[in-house]
Amino acid sequence: MTIRLYDTSARRIRDFTPLVPGCVSIYLCGATVQAAPHIGHIRSGLNFDIMRRWFAYRGYEVTFVRNVTDIDDKILAKSAEQQRPWWAIGYENERAFTYGYDVLGCLPPTYEPRATGHVPEMIEMMRGLIERGHAYAADGNVYFDVRSFPGYLELSNQELENLRQPEGEGETGKRDPRDFAMWKAAKPGEPSWETPWGRGRPGWHLECSAMAHKYLGERFDIHGGGIDLIFPHHENEIAQAKGYGDDFAAYWVHNAWVTMSGEKMSKSLGNSVLVSEMVKRWRPIVLRYYLGSPHYRSTIEYSEHALREAESAFARIEGFVQRVVEKCGPVEPAEQVPPAFAEAMDDDLSVPQALAVVHTTVRQGNSALTADDKETAVARLAELRAMLGVLGLDPLDAHWSGEDRGEDLHGVVDSLVRLVLEQRQAARARKDFATADAIRDQLQQSGLVIEDTPEGPRWSLGAH
Numbered sequence: 001m002t003i004r005l006y007d008t009s010a011r012r013i014r015d016f017t018p019l020v021p022g023c024v025s026i027y028l029c030g031a032t033v034q035a036a037p038h039i040g041h042i043r044s045g046l047n048f049d050i051m052r053r054w055f056a057y058r059g060y061e062v063t064f065v066r067n068v069t070d071i072d073d074k075i076l077a078k079s080a081e082q083q084r085p086w087w088a089i090g091y092e093n094e095r096a097f098t099y100g101y102d103v104l105g106c107l108p109p110t111y112e113p114r115a116t117g118h119v120p121e122m123i124e125m126m127r128g129l130i131e132r133g134h135a136y137a138a139d140g141n142v143y144f145d146v147r148s149f150p151g152y153l154e155l156s157n158q159e160l161e162n163l164r165q166p167e168g169e170g171e172t173g174k175r176d177p178r179d180f181a182m183w184k185a186a187k188p189g190e191p192s193w194e195t196p197w198g199r200g201r202p203g204w205h206l207e208c209s210a211m212a213h214k215y216l217g218e219r220f221d222i223h224g225g226g227i228d229l230i231f232p233h234h235e236n237e238i239a240q241a242k243g244y245g246d247d248f249a250a251y252w253v254h255n256a257w258v259t260m261s262g263e264k265m266s267k268s269l270g271n272s273v274l275v276s277e278m279v280k281r282w283r284p285i286v287l288r289y290y291l292g293s294p295h296y297r298s299t300i301e302y303s304e305h306a307l308r309e310a311e312s313a314f315a316r317i318e319g320f321v322q323r324v325v326e327k328c329g330p331v332e333p334a335e336q337v338p339p340a341f342a343e344a345m346d347d348d349l350s351v352p353q354a355l356a357v358v359h360t361t362v363r364q365g366n367s368a369l370t371a372d373d374k375e376t377a378v379a380r381l382a383e384l385r386a387m388l389g390v391l392g393l394d395p396l397d398a399h400w401s402g403e404d405r406g407e408d409l410h411g412v413v414d415s416l417v418r419l420v421l422e423q424r425q426a427a428r429a430r431k432d433f434a435t436a437d438a439i440r441d442q443l444q445q446s447g448l449v450i451e452d453t454p455e456g457p458r459w460s461l462g463a464h
Helices: 039-055 073-082 085-102 114-132 208-218 225-244 277-282 284-291 302-330 339-346 351-370 374-391 409-429 432-445
Strands: 004-007 012-015 023-032 061-071 135-138 141-144 180-183 201-203 219-226 248-255 257-259 450-453 456-461
Touching: 012 023, 023 039, 023 085, 023 208, 023 225, 039 061, 039 085, 039 219, 039 248, 039 257, 039 277, 039 374, 061 114, 061 208, 073 085, 085 257, 085 277, 114 135, 114 141, 114 180, 114 201, 114 208, 114 225, 135 248, 135 339, 141 257, 180 225, 180 277, 208 219, 208 225, 219 225, 225 248, 284 302, 302 351, 302 374, 339 351, 339 374, 351 374, 409 432, 409 456, 432 450
Parallel strands: 023 061, 023 219, 219 248
Antiparallel strands: 004 012, 135 141, 141 180, 180 201, 450 456
């Protein structure tokens, strides 16, 4: 059993060998909280949630760090635009990100540090970089000297001579226009912290190098994020961390974008689809299926049609689960997933191939139900629950059933809907089809799908 991952730095799929046997350390670049998250932001968290779950299934102890960037140029621009405190905007949107991760079933990180809580660690790293000749102070700013680090741009495979890095506002005193700011001198009205080089605030890149060092040490297994972060963010993180003396990440894993009309989904383009709005129209578990089904390195082109297809595909899975439970009672997940599923997940987290095994299992289970072979149907459901659990998509899991909130909402709704369905059946028995149809239509308008089966009517939730 060997997990293989595509390593951006090596530009190939590599066998995963942990630095510490039996343990995996992951640092994921998380939210920059200038605005509420769209589904492109949450896709990254979801992809790495699946990675984390697979490592845990394979028996690894996982330490998962996902940071929050709660101070940067964009947040301060929003503060000026909205005439609100920068920290109020940051905290409001941090909560929106947390909601987005939670509602789509992502496990909470082991640690979730904020940039503003780690200024002492940043100061210590800058001091070390200046002492080693990799950084310098000028006009209250602290810059990284990119020419001092021979490995600069190896991750993004660029040439320094071709690099154009425009100066930011107030970034004065650079020795080379391509040097990047680790610390920005204080400006009137902006938040600032005291340092040996004057008051100021963090640059974007320094926070992650400092926080990865604090929580994961001088070296760790996997650094993750979206492909848009390869340059400049991850490139600059490497320069800072290795210039400071850390080995830093052994593997670099990047997820692709969610696009609309071929363009990256982003706040600035105005084409974002907010998670808070999406979950009003689509069940969160369906949204997770939609975002998690493609390979993490494949671009998702957003469309309503694709979401409807995902809803239909997941409905087939859910329908089988529901029918087996109705006929045979509760079924616990199997201890092992099928070998073909494990092979797919070991191969660079190939979820599309893993889902092919899921749907094959559903078809086999449905055939067993048709043949009244309950033993086989139960066996297939046990395998299915094991696979869906790895993907965070088990509809019987407490997160989706509501039991983790201390209330079985599904059971309450089920009792009420069955009472109404009994009234519909009574109307049909007395040939009052107008009333029966009216009851069905009213239930459908409430977001329920009613299916008449030989065992009686069955209900399920449709799209919101």
